[in-house]
Amino acid sequence: MRSSMPRRWTKANNALVLALIVAGRAALATDGPAPADTPRPADEAARVAAVTAPATSFDAAEAYEVNAGGAGTYVAPRPETAFMHPPANITAAGDLDFISGQALFEKIWVAAPTATQASDGLGPHYNARACVLCHVNNGRGHPPAGPDDRSNALVMHIAVPGPAPDEMAAVEGWLANLPDPIYGRQVQTFATIGLDAEARLRVTWEEAAATLGDGSVVSLRRPTYSLDDLAQGPLAAETMRSPRVAPQMIGLGLLEAIPADEILAREDPDDRDGDGISGRANIVWSDEYAQPMLGRFGWKAGHATVRHQSATAFANDIGISTPVHPAGWGDCTGAQAACRAAPHGDGDARVFEADAETLDLTTFYAANLAVPARRDVNDAQVLAGKRLFYDSGCIACHTPKHVTARIADRPESSFQLIWPYTDLLLHDMGPGLADGYSEGLANGREYRTPPLWGIGLTRAVSGETSFLHDGRARTLLEAILWHGGEAQAARDRVAAMAAADRDALIRFLESL
Secondary structure (H helix, E strand, O other): OHHHOOOOOOHHHHHHHHHHHHHOHHHHHHHOOOOOOOOOOHHHHHHHHHHOOOOOOOOOOOOOOOOOOHHHOEOOOOHHHOOOOOOOOOOHHHHHHHHHHHHHHHOOOEOOOOOOHHHEOOOOEEOOOOHHHHOHHHOOOOOOOOOOOOOOOEEEEEEEEEOOOHHHOOOOOOEEEEOEOOOEOEEOOEEOOOOOOOOEEEEEEEEEEEEOOOOOEEEEEEEEEEEEOOEOEOOOOOOEEEEEEOOOOOOHHHHHOOOHHHHHHOOOOOOOOOOOOOOEOOEEEEOOOOEEEEOOEOOOOOEOOHHHHHHHHHHHHHOOOOOOOOOOOOOOOOOOHHHHHOOOOOOOOOOOOOOHHHHHHHHHHHHOOOOEOOOOOOOHHHHHHHHHHHHOOHHHOOOOOEEOOOOOOOOOOOOOEEOOOOOOOEEEOOOOOOOOOOEEOEOOOEEEOOOOOOHHHHHHHHOOOOEOOOOOEOOHHHHHHOOOHHHHHHHHHHHOOOHHHHHHHHHHHHHO
16 A cells, blocks of 8 residues: 555655754754754764764673663662653753643643633543553553553554645655544544544454464464544545554653764665665654654654654643644544534633643653663673674664763753664564554654663553553563564564573563
8 A cells, every 4th residue: 555665765855854954953942942953073973983882792781881861860769650750960940840841741631611721621532631641650551451441542543645745845755644534633532521532442452373483482462453433424535544552751852862963874775784674764844843854753753852742742632732733622623513613721821721831841841751770781691681682683773872962951961872772763664563654754664663761661660561552562572573574584583592592682671
């Protein structure tokens, strides 16, 4: 189908994006946080290249490896709260903003009109009443356990293919996705009083056996999704669907601070080095800055900044207007007249239901959730697993180390050696994980490499383990075995390992 077809890519796209970043530098500097855009001086670039080179010795942990989030790394007193702290290097003023942002992240929004105007404006259609209800303890969401279960943390993104807008015409291979003409960009499964929810999202599971090289068998579960009780008839025939669980929240500001040119330099769309890996950057339209930008956030790198991602979540998940998405009715389309006519919270002193200050404080909180310290970095089994992770080729996508840019007004994120284990690029993950959903330059088989830092704390933070974009994998081994496409060779190496080696590999991942 259209969204799953491979597309030609040229370095002209890279040059275009870098030129736009340079042209927009003044705006980025004055309008708020944005991805780092200034190339490093040559001498500094050489030092960064040396310190971020892949490890070659696995007899002991590397220098500073325990500090996964650089100087801001936080040693949490309890594992279940590991994702809920500000960075250790936050300023006093920043700490106050962090606390204010946390209160807004945890705020329960209510339907308008109410006397509590600072908290009204929910919906009219929504998936959750607060950010924290999807990101419990700032961790990963999980899918429903069965067809009658409900989960705030799993949503269905929807879109129809459309022509590229004039602003993106110069980006070769860019695929526009437009809102479904009736239901918008996301199916909202709740509604305020007097309205019907758009649909009921159900999932059923089918178990399939995967046999490993030593004869042991792992059960993989494959989901089937349905949208039942659609309030205004069926989706458009060409509507693409993408089920997505809420990702963990840590380290987002650090990822935003990785220099754009260094991310782009890792692309190898034609696999010139012959390693089977052909990652490429996504380029997305930024409503925030009115220009194309490098995508970094979301399962398909569909957002350029933490602020834009936060504003989109306000609009689509909670139905809250912001300066970035000003519609008081959230994701409702013109075909949903009752939704658009329902009361909303715009029009008071705030102007928007979440005004600029609210959005900025929420963004600051989301961007500055600290990365927890690594555990057991010098354990013999962890070190053996680290060697296997490297030898299996996993670091071809899960790049271990980066150094963030120098950013004067963002001291928490400025010039830090970080260990996120991601290249922030898109990779073809094969037919098993394909959703058929295109987003910018990402086709229906492509996903951004997710960061791995904190992954070993998933059970402690979230109460269970659900991995991959739709939460189908219940264990880290299941997640690996679902890898295909560019990751097929690495997956097969893991499947062929002796049990003791697989255990060491998993122990390494659990230390992250």
